[in-house]
Amino acid sequence: MKKKASVIIPTLNEEKLVERLLKQFNGDFRKKYEIELIVSDGGSDDNTIAICDRYADKVVTKDNNRSQNISQGRNEGARQSQGDVLIFLNADVTIDDPDHLISKSVEAIREKKCSAIACRVEVHEAERKFSDVLFHGFYNRYVSFLNKVYIGMGRGECHIMSREAFDKAGGYNEKLAAGEDFDLYNRLRKTGKVEYRNDFLVYESPRRYRKYGYARIILDWNKNAYSVFFLNRSISKSWDPVR
Structure with a gap:
């Protein structure tokens, strides 16, 4: 039976965190909303694939030894x-209210109210610091404004x-090591409305912020975003994973 929606999770050595997200999409939940769960692995050498095999409808693995970026x-x-x-x-990530996000996003897209949706992102209160509140408060408003x-x-x-908008936009630019999210959404807006939904909340791990600090990350993001926007290429040649 054809599914209404596909949840796609790219992975690379994510054994520490991926299971908590996968558990939000158990069999009953997927059946209720007619969705499939797909994991696309970039060459994990830990227990990521074994964990994902227990939950996902399909785990896609690489068939070569070449490195794979998140766009691929x-x-x-x-x-x-x-x-x-x-x-x-x-x-x-984890989703604050999976029922709300899935049901309302599928409804909005299938009824052609918009071509794409951007979500609010925060750090969960259990891990949150004041710097997280300041940054995410500003950045969510910035995304909404754009x-x-x-x-x-x-x-x-x-x-x-x-899927129609994704195909028209040509998918993710696999040549970009960073800024691929900004690049895709800038192309998606040409296919139709891109809507920011403040009520769609996902929590991200603060691991990158803890390792590098907000100043460096903001600088890296902005350099890559402006380079992608004006030059169609990223400044960064690679985007090192933090695990």
């Missing part, structure tokens, strides 16, 4: 999927779009 992983997951709505989630002025933007932690 997402695109491969999309190729293996069948849903009319594509929901890309990073492996380190979409209001027709500059498409969506944090890579959660991307939601119609």
Whole structure:
């Protein structure tokens, strides 16, 4: 039976965190909303694949030894999927209200109220510091503003779009090591409305902020975003994973 939506999770050595997200999409939940759960693995050498095999409808693995960036992983997951709505989630996130996010996003996309949706991203209160509150409070408003002025933007932690819009936009740019989220959403806005939904909340791991600090991360994000926007290439040649 064709599914209404496909949830696609790219992974690379995510044994520490991915299971908590996978558990939010148990069999009963997937059946209720007619969704499939696909994991697209980039070459994990830990227990990630074994964990994902217990939960996912399909685990897509690489067939070569070449490194794979997150854009390639997402695109491969999309190729293996069948849903009319594509929901890309990073492996380190959890959803605040899965029923609300899935039901309302599928409804909005299938009824063509928009082509794509950007979500609010925060750090969960159990791990949250004051710096997290300041940064995410500002950045969520920034993402909302960009979409209001027709500059498409969506944090890579959660991307939601119609398959039609994804195909028209050409999917993720696999040549970009960073800024691929901004790049895709800027192209998606040309296919239709990109809507920012403050009521769609996902929690991300603060692991990168804890390792590098907000100053460096903001600088890296902005350099890559402006380079992608004006030059169609990222400044960063690679985006090192933090586990």
